[in-house]
Amino acid sequence: MSYFDEKEPPKREDRLQACIAHHGTICGLANRKNCKCMNDGDRLFTQGSICQLLPALAMMDSFADSAILLHGAVGCGSCAHAQNAVTKAGNAARGRPAKDTLWLSTALDETDVISGGEVKLGAAIREIDSRYRPGDLFVVVTCAPALTGDDVDGVIRNIQPQVSARLHAVYCQGFKTKIWATAYDSVYHPLGRDLLGLDPEEDEPVFTGDELADIKDEYRRKHAVNVMTVSSMGRVDELELQRILSSFNLTANFFPLFARPEEMYRVTQAAVSISTCPTHDDYLLDHLKEKYGIPCIISTMPIGIENTGQWIRDLATFFGLEAQAERFIEQETAELKSALKQFEPAFSGKRAFVSAGEIRSFVTAGLLIELGFEIAGIRSFHHDEYADAEYRKLAAKTDQDYVVNIANAQPFEEANLLRKLKPDIFLGHWNGNSTAAKLGVPASVIYNTGLNFIGYKGVFEIARRLYKQLTNTAYNRKLSVHVRLPYAESWYGEDAFKYLRQAGGEASA
Amino acid sequence: MRNFIERPRYSCALGGALATVSALPGAIPIMHAASGCAGNFAWAASGGTGLQIGGHCGGLSVPSSNVQESEVVFGGAERLREQIENTFEVMDGKLYVVLTGCVTEMIGDDMRAVIGEVTSPERPVIGAETAGFKGNSYFGYDAVLKCLFRDFVEKSGAKVKNKVNLWGIAPMLDVFWRGNIEVLCGLLTRLGLDVNAFFGERDSLDRLRTSSSAELNIVVSDAYGVEAARLFEEEHGTPFITVPLPIGPSGTDAFLRKVGEALSIKDSVVSGIIEKENETYYRYLDPLTDPYNDFDMQRYAVVIGDCNYSYGLTKFLADDLGWIPELAVCTDEPKEELAEVVAGRFATLESGLRPSFVFETDGSEIIRHLSERWPSSRGERYYHAFSPAFVVGSSLDRELAASIGAGHLSVSFPIVNRAVLDRSYAGYRGGLHLVEDLLGAIVAGR
Numbered sequence: 001m002s003y004f005d006e007k008e009p010p011k012r013e014d015r016l017q018a019c020i021a022h023h024g025t026i027c028g029l030a031n032r033k034n035c036k037c038m039n040d041g042d043r044l045f046t047q048g049s050i051c052q053l054l055p056a057l058a059m060m061d062s063f064a065d066s067a068i069l070l071h072g073a074v075g076c077g078s079c080a081h082a083q084n085a086v087t088k089a090g091n092a093a094r095g096r097p098a099k100d101t102l103w104l105s106t107a108l109d110e111t112d113v114i115s116g117g118e119v120k121l122g123a124a125i126r127e128i129d130s131r132y133r134p135g136d137l138f139v140v141v142t143c144a145p146a147l148t149g150d151d152v153d154g155v156i157r158n159i160q161p162q163v164s165a166r167l168h169a170v171y172c173q174g175f176k177t178k179i180w181a182t183a184y185d186s187v188y189h190p191l192g193r194d195l196l197g198l199d200p201e202e203d204e205p206v207f208t209g210d211e212l213a214d215i216k217d218e219y220r221r222k223h224a225v226n227v228m229t230v231s232s233m234g235r236v237d238e239l240e241l242q243r244i245l246s247s248f249n250l251t252a253n254f255f256p257l258f259a260r261p262e263e264m265y266r267v268t269q270a271a272v273s274i275s276t277c278p279t280h281d282d283y284l285l286d287h288l289k290e291k292y293g294i295p296c297i298i299s300t301m302p303i304g305i306e307n308t309g310q311w312i313r314d315l316a317t318f319f320g321l322e323a324q325a326e327r328f329i330e331q332e333t334a335e336l337k338s339a340l341k342q343f344e345p346a347f348s349g350k351r352a353f354v355s356a357g358e359i360r361s362f363v364t365a366g367l368l369i370e371l372g373f374e375i376a377g378i379r380s381f382h383h384d385e386y387a388d389a390e391y392r393k394l395a396a397k398t399d400q401d402y403v404v405n406i407a408n409a410q411p412f413e414e415a416n417l418l419r420k421l422k423p424d425i426f427l428g429h430w431n432g433n434s435t436a437a438k439l440g441v442p443a444s445v446i447y448n449t450g451l452n453f454i455g456y457k458g459v460f461e462i463a464r465r466l467y468k469q470l471t472n473t474a475y476n477r478k479l480s481v482h483v484r485l486p487y488a489e490s491w492y493g494e495d496a497f498k499y500l501r502q503a504g505g506e507a508s509a
Numbered sequence: 510m511r512n513f514i515e516r517p518r519y520s521c522a523l524g525g526a527l528a529t530v531s532a533l534p535g536a537i538p539i540m541h542a543a544s545g546c547a548g549n550f551a552w553a554a555s556g557g558t559g560l561q562i563g564g565h566c567g568g569l570s571v572p573s574s575n576v577q578e579s580e581v582v583f584g585g586a587e588r589l590r591e592q593i594e595n596t597f598e599v600m601d602g603k604l605y606v607v608l609t610g611c612v613t614e615m616i617g618d619d620m621r622a623v624i625g626e627v628t629s630p631e632r633p634v635i636g637a638e639t640a641g642f643k644g645n646s647y648f649g650y651d652a653v654l655k656c657l658f659r660d661f662v663e664k665s666g667a668k669v670k671n672k673v674n675l676w677g678i679a680p681m682l683d684v685f686w687r688g689n690i691e692v693l694c695g696l697l698t699r700l701g702l703d704v705n706a707f708f709g710e711r712d713s714l715d716r717l718r719t720s721s722s723a724e725l726n727i728v729v730s731d732a733y734g735v736e737a738a739r740l741f742e743e744e745h746g747t748p749f750i751t752v753p754l755p756i757g758p759s760g761t762d763a764f765l766r767k768v769g770e771a772l773s774i775k776d777s778v779v780s781g782i783i784e785k786e787n788e789t790y791y792r793y794l795d796p797l798t799d800p801y802n803d804f805d806m807q808r809y810a811v812v813i814g815d816c817n818y819s820y821g822l823t824k825f826l827a828d829d830l831g832w833i834p835e836l837a838v839c840t841d842e843p844k845e846e847l848a849e850v851v852a853g854r855f856a857t858l859e860s861g862l863r864p865s866f867v868f869e870t871d872g873s874e875i876i877r878h879l880s881e882r883w884p885s886s887r888g889e890r891y892y893h894a895f896s897p898a899f900v901v902g903s904s905l906d907r908e909l910a911a912s913i914g915a916g917h918l919s920v921s922f923p924i925v926n927r928a929v930l931d932r933s934y935a936g937y938r939g940g941l942h943l944v945e946d947l948l949g950a951i952v953a954g955r
Contacts, residue, residue: 044591044595045591045596046544046592048540048545048569048575049547049573049575050544050547050548050549051544054549072611073521074514074517074519074521074641075520075523075546075549075646076521077549078517078521078550078552078553078557079556081552081555081557082553082556082557083552084925085556085925100908102515102516104513104515104516105517107517109642109643110642112642113611113642123512124512127512128513132873143611143612144611144615144642147611147615148615174543175544175577175578176578177577178575180545411569412599431555431562434563484565484601485570487599487601488600490598491599
């Protein structure tokens with residue numbers, strides 16, 4: 001029985017034993033005896049964070065010709081105001097009309113919560129279908145209707161025959177999981193159930209009578225690669241990967257960001273799928289493998305010289321192009337390294353602190369080491385088995401052990417660590433740089449869709465940004481003299497992990 | 510009966526409440542909610558409030574109990590108590606405000622009982638019920654004010670002459686809240702008043718605590734904070750007046766007159782200030798005269814905003830700038846009584862203009878309202894078009910503006926395409942700023 005036969009996907013705590021509360025060191029994490037497993041800890045003081053809804057909306061906002069109906073209180077989905085800007089820019093970068101994302105809310109009130117929101121939801125779906133005519137309507141289930149027990153699948157089943165939009169339920173209850181990466185599974189779930197099998201050619205005769213067309217189609221499939229995108233990747237990053245694939249005579253089918261639901265079936269017609277963030281796609285890639293026989297590669301994120309090289313090698317090995325890959329990597333690396341020389345004096349020996357999503361934080365740390373920085377510490381939003389390889393790579397590169405903190409944001413721990421470690425630069429996720437900034441540390445955003453991070457070009461562009469940011473640090477430095485973080489002065493004297501109850505056993509470093 | 514709202518131009522009660530507490534100097538919000546609510550609001554601000562996020566304790570710094578399935582099953586009161594007690598240790602606050610979300614209200618956590626156990630005069634804890642399904646952000650603003658007035662503001666017997674409180678401008682929902690509060694406080698100070706606006710530069714928790722000695726509460730809104738004003742009057746005996754958000758000379762003249770009347774300030778004092786302020790306003794406007802006329806900068810306009818801005822902006826355009834607002838849209842859903850008050854304002858414009866006024870939550874429907882007001886072309890050779898035109902609304906109204914070939918300025922939430930720090934549109938100065946920004950948009954491509 002596949003996960004896709006269930007109404008909603010399991011949470012990642014259960015499926016991958018993912019966790020969000022841990023502190024250790026890079027060597028400690030790399031040398032764990034039982035690598036995959038790490039019991040989650042707990043915090044007795046916590047700060048607000050995000051839930052499944054944000055990453056899920058960031059993905060769905062980009063789907064063409066579709067609308068999103070938030071079934072919940074009126075605030076769920078307000079985050080779309082920021083994501084809308086990203087989607088507009090992303091559409092423009094892809095030569096599509098830069099239109100506002102169409103998202104709507106059932107805006108459940110007290111009466112709906114008491115008497116149930118199913119009737120309202122049904123009426124909303126009908127009206128949205130006739131007013132906006134979306135190709136697909138994604139109905140997002142939030143906390144409130146999940147608690148009242150609205151049968152969203154049932155409503156959709158009953159109404160589907162009466163409307164023209166394809167209807168999909170996306171389960172994003174915030175209280176269900178601590179691991180917001182479950183969101184990727186929540187969005188992939190309806191794609192896998194409803195959309196990937198929508199092959200328009202299925203009803204047509206298998207033999208077209210045009211042998212050349214058949215040969216072309218066969219050739220196309222053999223050279224097509226599903227490149228799994230993440231919402232932090234802008235078009236510039238896609239183009240860098242496209243450039244790399246082209247040099248191997250391969251074509252990239254970027255998926256799922258900015259895909260048209262109508263054309264999503266194409267992901268079932270490729271030679272192989274390759275992830276660009278190992279923690280992002282295993283749920284769908286396993287499904288593609290089992291149901292459509294498409295093998296997949298999940299190894300690393302192509303950020304930094306070594307990891308980009310590894311990513312290319314893994315892909316080339318699948319196609320039997322190892323020798324070509326070595327030549328390509330050698331030439332690219334040599335050219336890049338000589339271009340990076342100009343930044344060496346500015347970076348050499350500087351201490352950097354990194355905080356971001358699981359894989360991104362570790363591969364970015366690897367990149368910083370390649371640029372000449374030392375790592376002062378790393379914070380990662382969650383841990384699962386996909387990080388183990390990155391821990392080992394980083395541990396092998398350092399003589400001096402450093403702190404690794406698994407935390408779903410929790411900037412109070414970060415503030416405490418930064419005051420003690422005093423790094424020269426901080427690299428943080430979108431909406432995650434203000435703690436460092438207010439402590440006077442120069443900051444560099446690690447996730448900003450549209451900036452270049454990926455591949456060889458990404459290394460150079462990150463270096464250019466870091467050079468710029470280190471050239472004048474006045475903004476944060478002056479800010480820190482006049483603006484205080486909201487923490488008590490006494491907090492900085494405490495152990496940064498005072499409120500973290502580590503789970504017992506070998507996890508602790 | 511509507512079944513959905515298109516791209517709501519506000520968040521939920523919790524979002525509005527959080528923005529309000531975050532704006533209060535020295536206050537620390539404690540959310541008793543699921544983990545994603547804080548991030549959802551931070552991202553909303555990132556795309557909606559002109560590049561302002563959080564403040565002193567906002568964004569992802571907000572203490573939050575982050576309830577999970579186990580709390581849903583076993584209750585979250587214990588988790589809340591633990592969270593509050595540890596918040597005392599980690600965060601630097603003078604007042605702690607617990608805000609509940611959908612999940613914790615639906616599972617029936619007794620927030621008030623927990624607060625009763627942990628609050629003390631040294632570390633006061635108060636709380637407001639702000640589940641998202643209770644209402645929108647404006648409801649959350651009102652809920653926080655009510656809880657402050659009921660549980661934090663001290664009772665005081667005597668009223669102090671010329672001491673007033675001012676509110677009605679919801680932090681962040683009014684993206685220009687800081688500038689607007691400053692400008693209005695400045696004007697009232699010139700009337701000889703001691704003004705407490707709670708969220709302003711000179712305000713503090715101590716001033717808020719003793720705000721019950723004010724002789725008048727001034728609510729610069731027909732809608733926001735009015736219920737809180739009623740509660741204040743019941744609890745502390747201070748009467749209140751409501752006045753529309755004053756933008757530009759005409760609106761601000763009326764604002765000052767109404768305050769002066771309510772406090773029996775000598776007419777000569779009020780008139781003197783009005784005269785001086787108008788003189789300054791028009792001295793700044795003077796050199797614009799050639800360009801304004803030469804470039805034919807008069808526009809037909811569509812105005813889109815909340816209860817405060819839809820009228821305030823329309824009045825400024827119609828009665829001061831000499832533009833022709835044809836359609837005004839309020840994107841709120843007020844109850845009938847309030848809706849009548851807001852709609853009634855539009856029948857009082859001095860210029861005699863009578864734009865169509867509608868309540869409409871869905872941006873894509875506005876074009877339909879416009880075509881009801883202004884007939885579309887039927888291919889006639891001489892069509893009297895809705896042009897030259899301008900849309901004053903939110904960032905979401907750029908598509909409307911583009912579709913009718915109109916200029917555009919983002920003033921109401923969400924504002925994604927501007928940087929706003931201390932800019933104000935309230936008062937006389939605010940009128941000048943608005944002229945700069947509207948006309949600046951017209952000549953930007955010059």
